[in-house]
Amino acid sequence: MSIIQATNIERSFGEGDLRIQVLKGISVQIDQGEFLAIMGKSGAGKSTLMYQLSVLDKPTSGTVVVDGVNVSELSESEQTDFRLRTLGYIFQDYALVPDLNARENIMVPLLMRNLPWDEARAIADAALDAVGLQGKYENLPSQLSGGEQQRVSIARAVAGKPKIIFADEPTANLDSVSGASIIDLLGDLHKQGQTIVMVTHEDEYTSYCNRIIYMEDGLVVEERKQ
Amino acid sequence: MQALRLGFLLGLRQIQRSSRWTTLLIIFVMMFTFLNLIAVSGILVGLIVGAERAVRESSYGDLIISPRAEEKHILETPTIVREIEQYPEIRGYSVRYQGAAELEANYKERRSLTAERDVASVKVTGIDPVQEDTMTGLSSLLVEGDYLDPREEGKILIGVYYIKEYAEQYGDIFETIEDIHPGDTVRLTAGDVSKEFEVKGIVESKVDEVNLNTYIPEREFRRLFGRLDQNADQIVMKLTVPSENAALKASFVEDGFANYAKIQTYEESVPKFLADIKNTFNLLGTFIGSIGIIVASITIFIIIFINALSRRRHIGILKGIGINAHVIEIAYVMQAAFYALIGSAIGAVLTYGVLIPYFDANPIKFPFSDGILVAEPMDTLYKFITLFVITLIAGYLPAKLITRENTLNAILGRK
Numbered sequence: 270m271s272i273i274q275a276t277n278i279e280r281s282f283g284e285g286d287l288r289i290q291v292l293k294g295i296s297v298q299i300d301q302g303e304f305l306a307i308m309g310k311s312g313a314g315k316s317t318l319m320y321q322l323s324v325l326d327k328p329t330s331g332t333v334v335v336d337g338v339n340v341s342e343l344s345e346s347e348q349t350d351f352r353l354r355t356l357g358y359i360f361q362d363y364a365l366v367p368d369l370n371a372r373e374n375i376m377v378p379l380l381m382r383n384l385p386w387d388e389a390r391a392i393a394d395a396a397l398d399a400v401g402l403q404g405k406y407e408n409l410p411s412q413l414s415g416g417e418q419q420r421v422s423i424a425r426a427v428a429g430k431p432k433i434i435f436a437d438e439p440t441a442n443l444d445s446v447s448g449a450s451i452i453d454l455l456g457d458l459h460k461q462g463q464t465i466v467m468v469t470h471e472d473e474y475t476s477y478c479n480r481i482i483y484m485e486d487g488l489v490v491e492e493r494k495q
Numbered sequence: 496m497q498a499l500r501l502g503f504l505l506g507l508r509q510i511q512r513s514s515r516w517t518t519l520l521i522i523f524v525m526m527f528t529f530l531n532l533i534a535v536s537g538i539l540v541g542l543i544v545g546a547e548r549a550v551r552e553s554s555y556g557d558l559i560i561s562p563r564a565e566e567k568h569i570l571e572t573p574t575i576v577r578e579i580e581q582y583p584e585i586r587g588y589s590v591r592y593q594g595a596a597e598l599e600a601n602y603k604e605r606r607s608l609t610a611e612r613d614v615a616s617v618k619v620t621g622i623d624p625v626q627e628d629t630m631t632g633l634s635s636l637l638v639e640g641d642y643l644d645p646r647e648e649g650k651i652l653i654g655v656y657y658i659k660e661y662a663e664q665y666g667d668i669f670e671t672i673e674d675i676h677p678g679d680t681v682r683l684t685a686g687d688v689s690k691e692f693e694v695k696g697i698v699e700s701k702v703d704e705v706n707l708n709t710y711i712p713e714r715e716f717r718r719l720f721g722r723l724d725q726n727a728d729q730i731v732m733k734l735t736v737p738s739e740n741a742a743l744k745a746s747f748v749e750d751g752f753a754n755y756a757k758i759q760t761y762e763e764s765v766p767k768f769l770a771d772i773k774n775t776f777n778l779l780g781t782f783i784g785s786i787g788i789i790v791a792s793i794t795i796f797i798i799i800f801i802n803a804l805s806r807r808r809h810i811g812i813l814k815g816i817g818i819n820a821h822v823i824e825i826a827y828v829m830q831a832a833f834y835a836l837i838g839s840a841i842g843a844v845l846t847y848g849v850l851i852p853y854f855d856a857n858p859i860k861f862p863f864s865d866g867i868l869v870a871e872p873m874d875t876l877y878k879f880i881t882l883f884v885i886t887l888i889a890g891y892l893p894a895k896l897i898t899r900e901n902t903l904n905a906i907l908g909r910k
Contacts, residue, residue: 325815325903346819349902353817364812364906368508378816380501409512425816 272433272464273299278321278331280314291317292328293487299466301432304459306475307468309484315468316437318484322466323356323435324348336432353381357426359436363418365410365425371397372406375425382429396424400454416447423454427463434458436467440474452477501818502825509802509826510833518834521798525838525886526845528791532878533846535787536780537868541854543773546701546864551761553631554704556588556731557740558747559764560756568726570755575730578750584743586735589630592621592713593728594720596685598657600672603680615657615670617709619683621716630733633698636705640677640696643712651681651692652710655699669707683711685719701864730756737761788882792889795834799827800893810897811905820898824891831890835883843879846870 280292291314299305299322307315320326321333324340333340336355343351358364365374375393380386394406400420410418419439426434436455440448448471456477459465467478475481475495483491510518551557560575562568569575572590579588601613624643628634633652634642638661643650655661659671675681679694698705717723734740740760747758803810810823851868858865897905904910 320903325906345902349814349817349819352815356817358816360812360906364815366505366809366812368505368512368809373504373508377501377505377813377818380497380504381818381822383497386500 270301271298272301272303272336273297273322273466274332274334275322276332276334278318278328278333280317280321280326281329291487292321294331295487295489296331297322297482297489299433299464301464302459302462303480304455304465304478305467306478306481307466307484308470308472308475308481310470313484314487315470315484319435319437319466319468323358323433324352353378353429355432357429357431357434359419359422359426359434359439361438361441363410363415363422363442365418365421367410370407370409371402371413371421371424374410374421375428378425378429392428393424396428397421399427400424414447415443416450419443419447419451420454423451423458427458433464433466436465438468438470440469440471448474498819498822499825502822503829505813505822505826506829506833509806510830513802521795521834522838522841524794525791525834525882526842528787528794529839529842529879529882530845530850531787532784532882533842533870533875534850534868535783536777537846537870538854538859538866539776539780540773541859541867541869542861542864543769543776544869545858545861545866547765547769547773548867549701549864550704550765551737553633553636553700553702554731555761555764556630557734557737557761558732558743559759559761560730560732560747560752561759562728563755563757566756568722568724568728569730570726572727572730573725575752575755578752579730579732582743582746584734584736584739586733587626587629588730588732589622589627590713590727591627591729591731592716592720592722594619594621594685594716594722596683596709596719598653598672598709599682599684600675600679602682613672615672617653617657617670617683618707619685619709619711619716619719621713621720622710623713624710627710630731631705633705633710636698636700637696638699640694643695643710645712647695648712648715649690649692650695650711651683652696652698653681653694654706654708655697656703656706657709658697661697661699683709683719686721688719688721690715690719701862703863784878788885791882792885795831795886795889796893798834799831799890800896802830803827803893803897807897807900807905808908811900811902811907814898814902815906823898824894827894828887828890831886832883835886839879839882843875846875 275295275297277294277296278292279294281288281290283289295318307318309315321328324335327341340348340351372393375396376389379389379392397406400423402417402420439451443451452474455465459477479495481493482489560569576590579585596617596619597614598617599612599614624645643652656669657671658675659673662669662671675694677694677696680691681694682689682691700706734743744758744760752758813823814820851870854868858867
């Protein structure tokens with residue numbers, strides 16, 4: 270059963286002669302429980318594709334249906350609410366709020382979903398425990414290593430039990446050991462039935478993926494199941 | 496409600512994690528804005544209030560009895576005075592007799608009858624020296640000589656505006672006599688009656704009522720002016736609790752005093768022009784303060800804008816993970832509110848705890864007034880509310896501008 274259905278999506282930037290078409294009519298279907306990797310060289314359009322699928326950007330043309338909702342038709346605030354309730358994000362540079370400690374970074378989206386304070390706190394602590402950050406609840410991002418920050422980012426992504434997790438080059442800023450452990454965490458989540466879409470350019474981190482699509486010049490040029 | 500709570504959390508954490516020096520600087524700006532708003536108009540109004548206070552203390556008192564419109568003098572003055580003495584709320588009073596006379600000096604040195612006489616038309620007030628001193632502290636206003644002794648006769652106190660050496664600094668606007676000091680002899684002429692007086696002292700006050708006056712004992716006044724009926728021209732009273740003057744006036748009216756004289760509280764007797772000046776100064780102060788508010792709102796706008804701009808990416812991340820733009824706006828408005836509240840609170844403590852007591856103890860010396868700082872609590876509250884609301888708007892607008900940006904552009908730092 271597909272959870273994401275993107276049809277003939279195009280994305281271009283700029284106007285007139287300066288117009289650059291980054292996505293040139295891509296159609297992708299992602300099934301629930303799938304762990305999909307989007308790969309390609311730099312400038313191939315893989316991150317741009319992920320932004321369209323993850324409701325962070327709107328395609329110039331084409332439609333994106335996520336969890337049965339045509340997200341291209343949602344307003345800005347509806348998209349924000351949709352992201353809150355349906356999606357989880359892991360960014361390349363962790364994207365934690367520096368003013369908030371690890372626990373608060375996880376609690377904020379939970380509180381936004383109207384969870385009681387104590388419940389949000391308990392979920393945040395459990396999520397941090399699950400990614401191996403016991404006792405670091407009150408550490409600020411600046412007091413954590415890169416690997417630890419990415420773990421907080423994963424904990425934040427999974428704490429709200431999203432239907433899909435999007436990971437944009439989650440290992441790019443990490444050493445190989447930390448990178449491997451992050452991929453292991455994602456693999457564990459996938460084993461529990463989590464749908465994950467990951468952008469990466471590193472083949473060694475695709476071992477847990479059951480499908481890989483390769484992009485080149487704004488088009489999907491190859492698709493491989495494993 | 497949850498959005499408000501979350502906005503508060505984000506705002507609080509931003510304040511906690513931001514540079515202490517920056518926070519202190521912003522609070523300082525807000526504090527000085529508050530002081531500018533309160534103190535500038537407060538000192539301007541304080542000039543007039545200081546003048547009013549001086550008039551009240553040195554001349555009019557809290558309650559004034561004067562002749563009814565159709566009468567020349569206060570009728571049944573001795574009866575009224577006897578009644579006044581029955582009121583324990585009256586701390587002091589003075590019965591005054593007033594008239595106009597010609598004051599002449601240096602007449603003994605005048606060699607020729609055709610030479611110009613050294614004369615001035617003056618106001619003469621007959622007083623009981625002890626009563627008057629209790630009432631207005633006249634003896635404390637001496638700049639030369641001594642105060643009147645009730646046992647003495649033939650002595651006079653002269654206000655400085657009638658003495659050339661003192662008055663010439665204001666130009667040639669007063670009629671004056673020249674080179675007069677305590678011990679010199681002057682002559683008062685009222686109608687056909689003249690009497691010589693020895694100058695006992697020269698008095699100076701912030702109040703023109705005193706500077707443009709001469710004082711002699713009331714017995715001699717009545718003899719000089721032929722006032723044998725003891726009906727006075729003015730009775731002024733000082734109360735233990737000045738603000739109870741309206742109640743005491745009502746009591747006097749109830750006792751039938753109004754049949755013999757006009758009774759006014761100090762507030763009723765204040766000339767309209769003084770009230771107009773006070774309102775004008777208040778308006779001027781508010782205008783200057785308003786400029787301060789505009790400057791402060793621009794400052795807050797810039798501070799919050801720079802703050803939000805420097806956190807543009809974090810705002811993008813928050814929106815990216817599903818945090819509503821209103822929550823982020825609340826966080827910035829909360830910061831602006833924090834700066835306004837703390838700055839104003841420190842400003843209020845300084846105003847009421849330091850500046851007002853200081854200026855009360857050390858008034859600013861102006862020629863016509865001892866200027867104090869006036870800050871009515873209700874007026875301060877209104878000004879604070881104005882400052883607070885404008886600060887909130889100044890905090891909200893830049894936050895709104897930043898949160899309206901495209902989420903992905905903010906996250907990626909794209910223009």
